[in-house]
Amino acid sequence: MRLFSPTIRAIPWLAIALLSLPVVGGLAGVLAPALGWLPALGGDELTLAHWRSLAATPGLGDMVRLSLTTGLVSTLVSLAIVMLFIGAFAETRALALVRRLLSPLLAVPHAAAAIGIAFLLTPSGLASRLISPWPSGWETPPDYLFPGDPWGLGLIIGLVIKEVPFLLLMSLAALPQCQAQARLRLARSLGYAPLTAFAKAVLPGLYPLIRLPVYAVIAFASANVEVAMILGPSTPPPLAVSVVRWINDPDLAMRFVASAAALLQLGVTLTALGAWWLGERLIARLFHASLTNGRRHAGDGLWAGAGGLTTLLAVALLGGSLMGLVLWSLAGWWPFPALLPSPLSLHAWQGALPGLLDPLAQTALIGVCATGLSLALAIGALEAEQLRGQGMAAWAELVLYLPLVVPPVAFLFGLVQLQGQAGLAPGTLAVMLAHSLFVLPYVFLSLAESYRRLDPRWAQVAASLGHSPASLFLRVRLPLLTVPILTAAAVGFAVSVGQYLPTLLMSAGRLTTLTTEAVSLASGGDRRLAAVYALMQLLLPALGFALALTLPRLLMRHRSGVLDP
Amino acid sequence: MTRIALLAHRHRPAASSRSLGRWRGRSLTGLLSAIALTITALPTLAQDDALRLDDWAAIERAAKGQTVYWNAWGGDSRTNAYLAWAADTLEARHDIELVHVKLDDTGTAVSRVIAEKAAGNLDEGAIDLIWINGENFAAMKDNDLLFGPFAEALPNHDLTRPETNPEVRLDFTVPTEGFEAPWGKAQLTFYYDSARLETPPGSIPALLDWARAHPGRFTYPLVPDFTGSTFLKQALIELATDTAPLYEPAAQSDFAAVTAPLWDYLDALHPHLWRDGRHFPASGPEMRRLMGDGELSLAFTFIPSEPAAAVADFQLPPTTRSYVLDGGTLGNVHFVAIPFNSSHKAGALVTANFLLSPEAQAKKLDPAVWGDRTVLDMAALDEAARATFIDDRDNPAALPADALSKTRPEPHPSWMARLEATWLERYGSQ
Numbered sequence: 001m002r003l004f005s006p007t008i009r010a011i012p013w014l015a016i017a018l019l020s021l022p023v024v025g026g027l028a029g030v031l032a033p034a035l036g037w038l039p040a041l042g043g044d045e046l047t048l049a050h051w052r053s054l055a056a057t058p059g060l061g062d063m064v065r066l067s068l069t070t071g072l073v074s075t076l077v078s079l080a081i082v083m084l085f086i087g088a089f090a091e092t093r094a095l096a097l098v099r100r101l102l103s104p105l106l107a108v109p110h111a112a113a114a115i116g117i118a119f120l121l122t123p124s125g126l127a128s129r130l131i132s133p134w135p136s137g138w139e140t141p142p143d144y145l146f147p148g149d150p151w152g153l154g155l156i157i158g159l160v161i162k163e164v165p166f167l168l169l170m171s172l173a174a175l176p177q178c179q180a181q182a183r184l185r186l187a188r189s190l191g192y193a194p195l196t197a198f199a200k201a202v203l204p205g206l207y208p209l210i211r212l213p214v215y216a217v218i219a220f221a222s223a224n225v226e227v228a229m230i231l232g233p234s235t236p237p238p239l240a241v242s243v244v245r246w247i248n249d250p251d252l253a254m255r256f257v258a259s260a261a262a263l264l265q266l267g268v269t270l271t272a273l274g275a276w277w278l279g280e281r282l283i284a285r286l287f288h289a290s291l292t293n294g295r296r297h298a299g300d301g302l303w304a305g306a307g308g309l310t311t312l313l314a315v316a317l318l319g320g321s322l323m324g325l326v327l328w329s330l331a332g333w334w335p336f337p338a339l340l341p342s343p344l345s346l347h348a349w350q351g352a353l354p355g356l357l358d359p360l361a362q363t364a365l366i367g368v369c370a371t372g373l374s375l376a377l378a379i380g381a382l383e384a385e386q387l388r389g390q391g392m393a394a395w396a397e398l399v400l401y402l403p404l405v406v407p408p409v410a411f412l413f414g415l416v417q418l419q420g421q422a423g424l425a426p427g428t429l430a431v432m433l434a435h436s437l438f439v440l441p442y443v444f445l446s447l448a449e450s451y452r453r454l455d456p457r458w459a460q461v462a463a464s465l466g467h468s469p470a471s472l473f474l475r476v477r478l479p480l481l482t483v484p485i486l487t488a489a490a491v492g493f494a495v496s497v498g499q500y501l502p503t504l505l506m507s508a509g510r511l512t513t514l515t516t517e518a519v520s521l522a523s524g525g526d527r528r529l530a531a532v533y534a535l536m537q538l539l540l541p542a543l544g545f546a547l548a549l550t551l552p553r554l555l556m557r558h559r560s561g562v563l564d565p
Numbered sequence: 566m567t568r569i570a571l572l573a574h575r576h577r578p579a580a581s582s583r584s585l586g587r588w589r590g591r592s593l594t595g596l597l598s599a600i601a602l603t604i605t606a607l608p609t610l611a612q613d614d615a616l617r618l619d620d621w622a623a624i625e626r627a628a629k630g631q632t633v634y635w636n637a638w639g640g641d642s643r644t645n646a647y648l649a650w651a652a653d654t655l656e657a658r659h660d661i662e663l664v665h666v667k668l669d670d671t672g673t674a675v676s677r678v679i680a681e682k683a684a685g686n687l688d689e690g691a692i693d694l695i696w697i698n699g700e701n702f703a704a705m706k707d708n709d710l711l712f713g714p715f716a717e718a719l720p721n722h723d724l725t726r727p728e729t730n731p732e733v734r735l736d737f738t739v740p741t742e743g744f745e746a747p748w749g750k751a752q753l754t755f756y757y758d759s760a761r762l763e764t765p766p767g768s769i770p771a772l773l774d775w776a777r778a779h780p781g782r783f784t785y786p787l788v789p790d791f792t793g794s795t796f797l798k799q800a801l802i803e804l805a806t807d808t809a810p811l812y813e814p815a816a817q818s819d820f821a822a823v824t825a826p827l828w829d830y831l832d833a834l835h836p837h838l839w840r841d842g843r844h845f846p847a848s849g850p851e852m853r854r855l856m857g858d859g860e861l862s863l864a865f866t867f868i869p870s871e872p873a874a875a876v877a878d879f880q881l882p883p884t885t886r887s888y889v890l891d892g893g894t895l896g897n898v899h900f901v902a903i904p905f906n907s908s909h910k911a912g913a914l915v916t917a918n919f920l921l922s923p924e925a926q927a928k929k930l931d932p933a934v935w936g937d938r939t940v941l942d943m944a945a946l947d948e949a950a951r952a953t954f955i956d957d958r959d960n961p962a963a964l965p966a967d968a969l970s971k972t973r974p975e976p977h978p979s980w981m982a983r984l985e986a987t988w989l990e991r992y993g994s995q
Contacts, residue, residue: 059994248672420684525850
């Protein structure tokens with residue numbers, strides 16, 4: 001136990017190294033080719049020619065605009081929905097119900113949700129079948145352009161339904177830490193209508209707590225590949241999709257342009273973040289006065305209705321698309337406009353099952369290892385703060401969010417080169433480490449506020465009773481934090497299960513996970529088999545969340561007050 | 566079937582046409598002498614790689630116990646099942662563990678080899694075998710990323726009778742020079758729903774008339790998807806006044822003049838396409854899904870057996886029928902290649918040879934398994950082996966037996982690159 005403090009103090013540095021070295025190294029591995037340096041491909045002089053090629057790409061402006069607008073709009077809409085909903089329904093039964101639905105919703109991998117949404121909303125999809133041939137009169141599917149519309153509306157919908165659950169989870173976790181309940185009650189007792197009370201008394205305290213998750217959402221939305229490929233426009237697509245296409249171009253000279261484009265993507269994402277940051281400043285300034293103007297009603301009923309309706313819509317869309325996945329996995333030949341496949345068949349499941357076990361085990365193994373490592377590092381880093389008695393330096397905190405803010409397409413190709421130089425064989429270990437790169441920030445994000453806000457008097461009491469730091473950590477802090485730790489683990493596990501690009505690149509494609517299978521099947525056009533894999537991909541994280549919910553009740557059944565925040 | 570290439574051809578801006586320079590200065594005599602040279606150079610090269618390609622028994626001994634990582638497109642359950650069968654058989658016969666590394670894009674494997682070369686990994690590469698053809702092959706060959714020449718050293722290669730079937734030595738007019746071994750054949754095949762469409766258009770010009778009469782019921786995959794680009798080439802071959810320049814590097818002729826009829830045609834066709842030509846399916850398989858959803862009435866594929874197989878798998882209506890255009894359609898051969906830094910070259914060689922065996926080729930041809938056409942020449946086989954290639958099953962969705970005799974050769978790959986670039990300039994950012 002004498003080693004406890006030195007070990008804990010070393011962990012933040014370990015975490016920072018794990019997160020920053022691959023990202024910075026990967027970026028360097030992209031920067032060099034962007035400037036013309038990649039001797040393996042004959043690039044042995046520094047030049048800006050590849051930037052000129054990139055600038056001459058037809059439609060580049062549209063690609064950048066799409067990335068920016070879909071990233072910002074989807075984040076804004078998601079945040080608005082979440083805030084309106086919490087504001088209108090805080091301390092009601094609706095919130096408790098949504099809280100229960102949240103975990104399975106959060107567990108839906110992006111690709112699976114996008115495939116489901118696409119099927120729901122295409123002209124031959126479930127929604128259109130619901131009204132065909134009567135009352136629409138459509139004997140054959142109508143020919144309208146959605147999803148894939150040039151404004152990216154379909155893409156925005158797809159992003160919003162995945163971001164709402166995430167932001168909701170982050171907000172619900174942050175609510176107790178800004179004394180939301182007490183503030184709300186005070187404001188209500190002063191006669192403020194529910195939403196107005198929330199907006200004036202809680203929101204200014206809540207937003208800073210969820211700012212980093214919001215930034216992560218912006219970065220993801222402006223640079224994501226899978227959702228954009230499935231729901232976004234194709235001529236031209238958002239920038240990140242083009243980057244991946246150029247990286248995979250058989251004309252190897254395109255690697256240089258792809259590297260330049262990857263850096264441009266980084267710039268686009270940073271621009272989106274900067275624009276949001278400016279927006280924050282602007283809103284804070286504009287609404288500063290209205291916080292204290294004493295008005296107690298601000299169109300409450302209307303806003304509450306909007307919040308409820310949009311949340312309901314988001315849940316219905318996601319639910320409908322999951323229903324679509326289930327139906328497709330059970331369908332034989334299913335022509336338009338039949339609403340249900342008949343007869344239902346287990347054909348796809350029977351065909352898929354023999355091949356399912358291996359990827360299932362592989363996915364679970366990598367997910368558990370990556371989550372375990374991330375959890376240990378996150379808890380260690382947070383405990384180190386407690387030992388030092390002060391929070392993490394601002395720059396260190398930023399490093400933690402580096403992999404979430406730097407678009408994966410910008411540094412993963414460079415990372416593969418580093419992997420070769422470091423002699424790390426492509427395989428489970430490399431993939432697990434790469435997953436940790438994305439899992440650790442999310443785990444930290446989920447856990448940090450609960451950890452830091454834990455009442456310091458517990459520690460003081462324990463210390464005064466003669467407990468060492470190690471025993472204080474093991475016997476007081478960990479038990480008190482069981483619920484947030486398990487939730488963070490479930491979030492981390494879900495993040496790991498959904499990873500596609502890192503799995504593919506760091507294993508040289510040798511490892512088959514549910515996600516790599518689902519994505520390669522989605523490219524093959526057999527919707528039944530793709531649906532089976534998407535559902536399996538969803539099952540694992542759902543199991544993780546179920547465990548996170550039930551384990552504390554088993555472990556803590558002799559302690560009171562630990563389960564309720 | 567070339568799925569490898571099907572997904573691997575991607576977006577390129579106009580500026581990349583500079584890379585076309587590498588095709589300049591290649592002539593047929595140059596090709597032939599190159600082939601002759603590589604064949605005579607075999608033993609020397611083999612020694613360099615510490616593998617004697619002329620001692621097959623030694624290669625088979627060296628291959629025992631090796632694990633071969635085969636990077637191959639993994640988006641089709643039938644192809645995957647065939648590869649699993651090949652893995653089982655190789656394990657039993659040669660004690661080789663064959664691992665199918667499932668790609669959604671062959672470019673990923675090419676990237677991997679480049680990254681390894683950049684990192685100085687010259688003999689412990691992660692990839693032992695790649696299913697490849699077309700531009701990916703040309704790119705790897707040009708950048709010295711391939712092991713070989715090895716193809717002519719495979720004992721079963723003689724069964725393809727390359728003298729009478731020169732297509733097994735040419736990949737999009739580029740001589741393979743033994744750097745890849747033939748594996749199967751593909752041909753552009755159209756299919757339609759006979760319940761919605763009685764007489765399908767038999768030529769590219771007739772297709773335009775048909776699309777005008779049935780707006781929104783036809784489309785092609787987004788260029789540069791392989792299937793989409795193949796449609797462009799098919800249209801160009803039918804519309805061009807003189808097709809001779811298409812079989813030479815594009816830089817040697819007036820590209821704008823040769824392709825003008827194609828762009829006029831597409832300008833006329835696009836307003837009548839699915840989604841008014843403002844959005845395109847991402848791939849051939851997505852187009853098949855749209856047929857299954859009833860959004861399209863007519864589509865095409867590069868895998869002749871695909872429509873019949875998809876009917877059997879409940880993905881297409883039972884009323885599906887397939888055909889090739891009256892004047893014939895594009896066809897090509899697809900191959901397997903070994904990266905220069907493969908860790909298990911002996912195992913990869915034995916695998917490539919096994920894939921060329923009559924047993925493996927006949928199994929692959931079986932429509933119930935995959936339906937991919939053989940590269941073997943029936944005249945090179947004995948009677949018993951020939952008999953295993955005969956299929957007498959009747960399937961209304963399958964092509965008539967004589968349809969595939971109408972095959973047009975692929976243009977030089979530089980045309981594909983230029984066509985894709987110009988298409989993207991004209992239609993890629995509307």
